[in-house]
Amino acid sequence: MAAVLAAGVSAGAQQIAFTWDDVPVHGPLPAGETRVEIGKKLIATMQAEHMDDAYGFVNGVSMEREPASEPMMKDWRAAGFPLGNHAWSHMNLNTAKLEDWEADVLKNEPVLEKYAGSSDWHWLRYPYLAEGDTPEKRDAARKFLAEHHYKIAAVTMGFGDYTWNDPYARCVAKNDEAAIAQLESSYLDAAAQDVDFRRAMAKALFGHDIPYVLLMHVGAFDARMLPRLLKMYREKGFSFVTIEEAEKDPFYRSSLDPSLPAEPDSLEGAIAAKGLKMPERPKMSLDVNGMCK
Template sequence: MTKTCALHLIIALVTIAISNSASAQQIAFTWDDLPAHSALPQGETRVGIGQKLIAAMKDAQLPPVYGFVNGVQLEREPASVPMLRDWRDAGFQLGNHTWSHMNLNTSPLTDWEADLEKNEPLLEQYSADSDWHWLRFPFLAEGDTPQKRADVRKYLAAHGYKIASVTMSFGDYMWNEPYARCIAKNDKAAIAQLESSYLEAASMDADFRRAMSKALYGHDIPYVLLMHVGAFDARMLPRLLKLYRDKGFTFVSIQDAENDPFYASAIDPSLPDQPDNLEGAMQARGLPLPPRPKLDLDLNTLCR
């Protein structure tokens, strides 16, 4: 092999390696509803749930993750307060989920803005030097009219907020209430059903999201995963992390994930509004959605 051929081969291999690295599957974990989400099973505490989540993420060496706070929960469940301290002491970060989890689509914008601002002193108190100007819209509701959507983006841009988009979600919150019921009845068979269906849903959803990303761009974008700080999530997190790793995913921060061009209008709400979820991007391009995953199990029927 001549030196010229060898050089061309090296360049080609480096190009392939860079391309593969850029399109590798990546997930940024994010958590909603800190410090208290859904039913609290017998024998559990909010602080204990937080400690389980933190331990699993630390064990898996996740980068610092964001948890999105509803301050009203500190009034409803004062014993949950140390969960926020533990979260920050672990090096994880906090963002704004509004004070009362207010739905922008069903609320006047001025009321919603006031609810967002009511949460800010709490975030300042716990965040120290960390950037808490990340917003997760409650119910992922970004405005029910084009005008409201434009107005809220103008407000967020003026107040230095970035939007924590969601490009991966398997509805993890749906397992937490059935789990509390099944714990109360000590129904081990039903709990086993919850465990297997939870992992099945996560796996199918990941394939669904990847199919859309491939259809849109020919490669994976970095995904932002929506999770909730529920008791069943804490029980399942080590297994969930293993599932994603077994599927070839690595874990990144939301800052790194949203550096991808897909999230440009979420990082800077002053830019023209673009879809910040994959379904919206598919619809904007006129592409058909792949078959949406569906579980055979009806979670609402368990342990009734």
Template sequence: MKKMLRRFSLLLSLALLATTLPVQAQQIAFTWDDLPAHSKLPLGDSRVEIGRKLMAAMKAEHMPPVYGFVNGIRTEEEPLSTPMLQGWRDAGLPLGNHTWSHLNLNQHTVEEWEAEVLKNEPLLKQYMAGQDWHWLRYPNLAEGNTPEKREAARKFLAEHGYKIAGVTMSFRDYAYNDPYARCVAKHDDAAIAQLEASYLAAADATIGYTRAMAKTLYGHDIPYVLLMHVGALDARMLPRLLKLYRSRGFSFVSLEDAEKDPFYKNDLDLSLPSVPDTLEEAMRARGLPVAAHPEATVDLNTICR
């Protein structure tokens, strides 16, 4: 009887300890694609102002340095966007390679794609002088549509000292920026409110969608790498978006810290073979069903047409 009481007392003590220990927040690394110009520019806005809003929101939340992935061609297409890159660096934020013109590897030869990666490097060297800019985000997350192409691209990146910026969470924020520009042009505040609500709902639903895959695959969360784009609605919504992630128990970490997780091992060591680079790919590789990705609650193709 005494032994049973001691055991019960021990179990009760452990249970009480478990309830008082701090809960480890889930971790997420923000990353931003398409600097310095993404999607349509709403009337009265500027790329520099979009960048300023993004940087101000991240600073207010005391986020660690967040990578922005650059398409250098935008500095030629929209010269007025170029100061956004210097603003990003002045805020202590790093830049990485997104190829010169956002070239999709699946739709081009490896040689064409390699040339695009290299063409972007002088701009990165200019803005990241003395710091490491050897992170690459594949445009459209296209890593090659054949095993031979995937391995050739990895070999090239390894030879040039790159690491891959993987993506394990995306609520397709990019799809909202063109509709937002249309609604601004029409001065349709009601439609803008619909877009804002749908944007946050998509982000929220994608949290559950993504975490469910990680739990199925590994039995626990991994540090997630979130794909974002430097669009006008993103800049408008970022303070609310960051609060949403905070409210769901996330803490913000750097890309480097997130990719210390074993899931990203093959993104850091490109001498290793190509493996599934997204949670969806990992699910399919194990023969597990992949749920439908959460959809927008408004028709993004027709709103404000």
């Protein structure tokens, strides 16, 4: 199912592709919630916005550790949302041996074959966005991905949404509604500042916006905040597209085809490679990690 423009946004609006890491388990469970309920909230919100092709990147070990999370995978696919590979155990390529990381990617494939079926699950999101701690390891990993017919799910937008999930669970446990309200406002503020930061980088590099790929996580606070987050992006002029549509932009050329020589696949990397001045990074409006301890 193709994504469509959100109501009230013009056809010329800026584009963003939502992608979700750590399916089906991310972060602590607040009291009274389940992984399945979190998934249902995310799915219902995206369906209401016609975001029918948002990829979820899977760590198969999650279902081994939390068997009760498996129905979330079934719900995700029943709703028509695609799945991609995030490596079985979320292994960090920078710190792991290359052969161990490759085995971890392949170990995840039976899970994808089971749940994703004939859909295109040959998209890989590097765990921790770690692409190899040396040029040689990065090139070897790209060669492996090309041989196994993968495309790389690059990231060009992200505000560290995962940061809010731990303190949210603590604040729920303490029934601290005032603190939760602070978490909510700081989350939206961080996302809004991140938009301005990423757009400033794109304009420094290209003189114009590109379609952005947003990294999100399937946490409880993300599910709570998603309706308001989408409203914020709409108010900033964004429409929602698929990762396939976003990565048609020339910036993502080497991500779509890992057999090509590696090029910077993040805006920060491209700014550094060109020796341009980095725009001022957003500053957190709240010490989120210190909340409800």
